[in-house]
Amino acid sequence: MRDEATGTKGKLRFEGVEKAFPTKDGEYKALAPISLDVEERQFVALIGPSGSGKSTVLRLVAGLEERTAGEITMDGDAIFGPGPDRGMVFQDHALLPWMTVKENVLFALDCNPDGRDKEEREKAASEYLDLVHLSRFADQKPSQLSGGMKQRVGLARAFALDPRVLLMDEPFGALDALTRGVMQTELLGIWEEAAKTVLLVTHDVDEALLLADRIIVLSQGPQARIKADMNVPFERPRDQDEILSSKEYPELHRELLALLREEIAV
Amino acid sequence: MTTSTKTETTRSGGAKAANSRTKSSGRPIHPAVLFAVLLAAFLAVWEAAVRVGLTSSLMPPPSLVFTELVAALSNPFYIASANDAGIGIQLGTSLLRVLIGFGLAMVVALPLGVFLGTSPNLSKAVDPFVQVLRPVSPLAWLPIGLALLRDSQQTAIFVIFISAIWPMLLNTIAATNSVPKTYLEVARTLKASRWTTMRRIIIPAALPNILTGLRVSMGVAWLVIIAAEMLIGGRGIGYFIWNQWNNLDIANIIVAILLVGLVGIMLDRAFALLERRFAYEG
Ligand SMILES: Nc1ncnc2c1ncn2[C@@H]1O[C@H](COP(=O)(O)OP(=O)(O)O)[C@@H](O)[C@H]1O
Ligand SMILES: [Mg+2]
Numbered sequence: 124m125r126d127e128a129t130g131t132k133g134k135l136r137f138e139g140v141e142k143a144f145p146t147k148d149g150e151y152k153a154l155a156p157i158s159l160d161v162e163e164r165q166f167v168a169l170i171g172p173s174g175s176g177k178s179t180v181l182r183l184v185a186g187l188e189e190r191t192a193g194e195i196t197m198d199g200d201a202i203f204g205p206g207p208d209r210g211m212v213f214q215d216h217a218l219l220p221w222m223t224v225k226e227n228v229l230f231a232l233d234c235n236p237d238g239r240d241k242e243e244r245e246k247a248a249s250e251y252l253d254l255v256h257l258s259r260f261a262d263q264k265p266s267q268l269s270g271g272m273k274q275r276v277g278l279a280r281a282f283a284l285d286p287r288v289l290l291m292d293e294p295f296g297a298l299d300a301l302t303r304g305v306m307q308t309e310l311l312g313i314w315e316e317a318a319k320t321v322l323l324v325t326h327d328v329d330e331a332l333l334l335a336d337r338i339i340v341l342s343q344g345p346q347a348r349i350k351a352d353m354n355v356p357f358e359r360p361r362d363q364d365e366i367l368s369s370k371e372y373p374e375l376h377r378e379l380l381a382l383l384r385e386e387i388a389v
Numbered sequence: 390m391t392t393s394t395k396t397e398t399t400r401s402g403g404a405k406a407a408n409s410r411t412k413s414s415g416r417p418i419h420p421a422v423l424f425a426v427l428l429a430a431f432l433a434v435w436e437a438a439v440r441v442g443l444t445s446s447l448m449p450p451p452s453l454v455f456t457e458l459v460a461a462l463s464n465p466f467y468i469a470s471a472n473d474a475g476i477g478i479q480l481g482t483s484l485l486r487v488l489i490g491f492g493l494a495m496v497v498a499l500p501l502g503v504f505l506g507t508s509p510n511l512s513k514a515v516d517p518f519v520q521v522l523r524p525v526s527p528l529a530w531l532p533i534g535l536a537l538l539r540d541s542q543q544t545a546i547f548v549i550f551i552s553a554i555w556p557m558l559l560n561t562i563a564a565t566n567s568v569p570k571t572y573l574e575v576a577r578t579l580k581a582s583r584w585t586t587m588r589r590i591i592i593p594a595a596l597p598n599i600l601t602g603l604r605v606s607m608g609v610a611w612l613v614i615i616a617a618e619m620l621i622g623g624r625g626i627g628y629f630i631w632n633q634w635n636n637l638d639i640a641n642i643i644v645a646i647l648l649v650g651l652v653g654i655m656l657d658r659a660f661a662l663l664e665r666r667f668a669y670e671g
Contacts, residue, residue: 205577206580213571213574213575230579230589234582234585235580266671
């Protein structure tokens with residue numbers, strides 16, 4: 124991949140990161156100073172009560188929001204503004220409805236040609252659609268696809284720029300349980316191949332345990348902080364059935380739920 | 390933007406109501422058949438009223454209107470003198486004025502609207518101007534057009550320009566202003582340039598509403614041209630109607646009204662097609 128030359132692959136560092144939003148009744152301090160190191164190629168799940176600032180963390184890394192204090196670096200360089208080295212999968216898929224499925228993926232490549240001509244970009248777009256098994260739907264409009272398929276296009280679009288870090292904000296939150304399961308398995312497969320750093324926001328404890336190497340639990344805002352930082356011990360490549368039937372699973376599941384419940388109980 | 394959709398909904402709503410009514414009575418009548426029956430009844434009553442002498446002597450029977458219509462359409466494009474020309478020439482002249490005025494309005498309103506729509510503060514600053522000027526009848530601008538341009542032809546176009554500009558400007562501002570934030574964030578995360586964002590995100594996202602504005606503008610322009618031409622004179626379907634009134638030729642006025650209506654429908658349908666072409670399901 125492109126970044127192999129520099130030897131870095133999406134190491135993220137948060138140092139005393141704060142974010143305050145201006146509101147009508149003064150500042151809302153969403154995040155307390157947060158410090159966190161994410162290893163390259165690590166899959167990190169962010170979990171926490173709604174309003175705890177999970178999306179904010181992601182948007183700070185994406186460069187869609189500016190931190191009010193502290194520093195976020197990727198492979199040593201401070202993050203300022205968005206860039207193609209960080210791919211975003213939006214919660215509501217955010218596909219452009221006037222473009223076909225393929226054009227949506229191609230659009231990412233057109234914005235970042237990186238020396239590739241039109242033909243090469245077309246080819247790349249087709250390959251990424253293939254990766255998410257949507258080649259057959261290349262010429263359809265997003266409105267003709269199911270929710271799971273739309274989210275797969277979103278995934279293909281994010282992967283198409285071969286980012287060092289993949290940011291996913293509750294990507295499967297709106298899907299039914301069955302589709303979600305399929306999507307999780309698919310993501311697992313793609314990620315284990317590509318091995319990128321991932322920040323995944325989820326409210327689903329099972330999803331976090333199945334996918335992540337590490338789970339960060341955020342506390343209720345304002346001034347949300349990291350309440351727990353947990354390693355997920357399961358071997359890779361992972362198998363959902365094996366994980367569910369492992370002896371650690373129920374304990375981890377219980378622990379996470381207890382942590383979340385503490386935050387939600389007011 | 391609301392005017393056209395409103396008529397649209399009432400029309401289909403009315404048709405639905407008629408359907409359910411006929412269904413419940415157990416004898417479904419096709420709307421086209423019903424239309425033919427209503428038209429025939431209307432024409433019969435009209436013809437009878439004129440023959441019996443219930444109307445003013447100026448009122449022509451529908452049969453005469455039909456004869457005049459056939460006559461007008463049999464030679465629509467003749468030009469005898471400045472004012473004496475075929476109905477096709479008259480309509481074409483009006484249409485050309487409308488298209489020029491409308492086109493000029495587009496050249497100003499679309500870029501301005503996109504610009505204002507993407508700069509919320511500026512668009513708020515401009516809003517009072519628009520709010521004050523928009524409700525003014527375009528005909529009130531006619532003397533100003535004459536004073537500015539000192540030419541009746543150009544003034545007609547100026548009046549069309551003024552009347553067409555508001556709906557398209559307001560719709561373009563609103564449409565670009567309400568492009569969903571996530572689409573713009575997609576552009577930002579992909580590092581799309583300003584120009585790419587404009588061309589591939591903002592414009593296609595706003596286009597359906599912009600086209601609705603154009604459609605409303607065209608409707609207004611086609612309404613206004615008749616009145617403007619009546620005041621300005623010369624060639625054109627508006628002055629043609631006025632002239633027929635001076636000749637007390639009501640049959641030809643009715644012919645003109647019918648054709649003005651048909652051209653209006655065609656213009657509206659053309660924009661409706663465009664709207665459908667660029668619509669998307671978000
Ligand atoms: N643009 C904004 N302006 C004001 N407050 C915001 C803004 N974005 C987020 N917030 C606030 O910051 C807090 C964290 O939001 P968010 O990161 O979306 O939470 P989560 O994704 O965990 O549900 C919430 O209380 C939210 O209301
Ligand atoms: Mg969120």
